[in-house]
Amino acid sequence: MAYVVDFVDVSTVGLESSPVADALAGLRANEARYFANKYDHAFTVEPAAEAVTVVDWVSRILKDERDITIASTPLEATEFQVEDIRWAYVFYESGLSVNVLYPLNDPKKRAVGFKLSQGMDVPAELADRFKFARQRSKLAGEIRGSFFVIKGEY
Numbered sequence: 001m002a003y004v005v006d007f008v009d010v011s012t013v014g015l016e017s018s019p020v021a022d023a024l025a026g027l028r029a030n031e032a033r034y035f036a037n038k039y040d041h042a043f044t045v046e047p048a049a050e051a052v053t054v055v056d057w058v059s060r061i062l063k064d065e066r067d068i069t070i071a072s073t074p075l076e077a078t079e080f081q082v083e084d085i086r087w088a089y090v091f092y093e094s095g096l097s098v099n100v101l102y103p104l105n106d107p108k109k110r111a112v113g114f115k116l117s118q119g120m121d122v123p124a125e126l127a128d129r130f131k132f133a134r135q136r137s138k139l140a141g142e143i144r145g146s147f148f149v150i151k152g153e154y
Contacts, residue, residue, distance in 0.1 A: 001050075003076075005032035005043045010139060014047060014076050020095035023117035026140035027097055028076075031089065033139065039082040048074035048090065058090050058100055061112060061154050068125055072096060095120035102154070110150035118142045 003013055007029040012021040015028070032043035048055050054077040062068040072094035079088040086102040095117030103109045114126060118141035122132065132144035 002044050002046045005029055005045060007033040007036065007043075007139060014045065015091065017073075018075065018093045018095055018117075020117045020119045023119050023141060024091060024095045024097070026137065027095075027115055027117050027143060028091060030137045030139045030143070031097070031099075035082070041080065041082050043078070044080075045076040045078045045089070045091070048077050051077035051079070054079040054088050055090055057154065058088050058098055058112075061100060061150060061152075062098070064152060064154075065112070065150055066129070066148060068129075070096065070098065071123065071125060094123060096123060100150075102150070107153075108149075111147050112150060113145060113147040116144040 005028055010025050010029045012025040015021045015024050018024050035041040035043045055074050070092060072092035074090050075093050076091045077089060084104045086104060088100040090098045097115040099113045101111050101113065114130065116122060116132060130146040132146045135143045135145060137143050
């Protein structure tokens with residue numbers, strides 16, 4: 001069942017099995033606030049089991065571009081388009097959030113972003129390959145993030 005993420009009253013709905021559920025819920029709410037403020041878009045997620053196409057698309061990009069396979073279980077995912085940008089998000093049990101920014105008209109700006117919830121370790125599959133910058137968020141505490149540019153067509 002789809003869930004519209006509320007960034008005012010942050011909830012762990014759908015994320016309860018994560019050891020960092022509160023921080024992951026804050027991270028998810030932080031994304032919801034961004035899309036509400038920038039695009040007037042309601043950030044809606046659904047269980048990963050119901051969003052298999054999205055999870056598979058993100059997994060394929062990670063595998064094809066950087067030979068990355070995320071070890072953690074996906075909990076929730078979403079895919080939507082605002083303006084000419086296709087977005088996809090997958091939230092994992094470990095506290096990791098992976099997003100794909102895929103502008104339809106500008107291939108040079110396509111990228112995959114990684115965000116780590118406060119309290120989680122850097123996943124082994126990302127540890128030696130990416131440097132993570134730190135950012136503060138009222139909703140999520142400290143977020144660590146990194147990204148890479150997508151070279152292929154998906």
